[in-house]
Amino acid sequence: MLRLLMYLVPLALTIYAFIDCLNTPEDEAKHLPKIAWVFIILLFWIVGPIAWLAAGRLRTPPGGGRTPSEWHRNHRMEYVAPDDNPEFLNSLKADNKKDEALLKDWEADLRRREEELKRREQGEGSEDK
Template identity: 95%
Template sequence: MFRLLMYLIPLALTIYAFIDCLNTPEDEAKHLPKIAWVFIILLFWIVGPVAWLAAGKLRTPPANGRTPSEWHRNHRMEYVAPDDNPEFLNSLKAEHKKDEALLKDWEADLRRREEELKRREQGEDPKAG
């Protein structure tokens, strides 16, 4: 029974620290980037999770009694999908106008070249007209 606990407790501690690290926002990870903490937790079985729990995360109570997830939910980006973002939609309109102008130029160039070919086929001098 004791042997089983010797493996289950560190495993549970590692799983808890790993999930806690993944759920922690990047700006709340202290001393190292979050990805480094993930590797430390997974590579150093007992020391890694203890280090994460002791020094890896800001552990201050949130302002106004809110939970950290509430704070992040209320302060996330205003637009979730690109089609809800007016700046993105305006940039698509600008690209569309630019593409339309380019297409018109290409069509005019194509018409000019086709007329030159017709003149050559009819025996006219293309530089004369």
């Protein structure tokens, strides 16, 4: 059982540090670029994760005397999903209007070409008689 723990604890620490590193924004990684931290965590199995947790990330305490869990619950980045972002929705509306205008132009061009083709066919039909 102790041998199993000797492998599971460092593995769990490595997995935790790896995921934490991947979820950390690039500007919050200290001392080295984030990709370097990923390699350190994965290559130096026990030392790498401990180094990441100790010195690799800019860890700022939440303001206002709140606990970290309260800060994470109440702090929302900007938007969670694209359908919650008004700028994204407005860009979709603008793209939709452009596409509708283009489609109307194509339909008008198609009608014009069809009428022109009908006129040609009628003109050729009257010449044959």
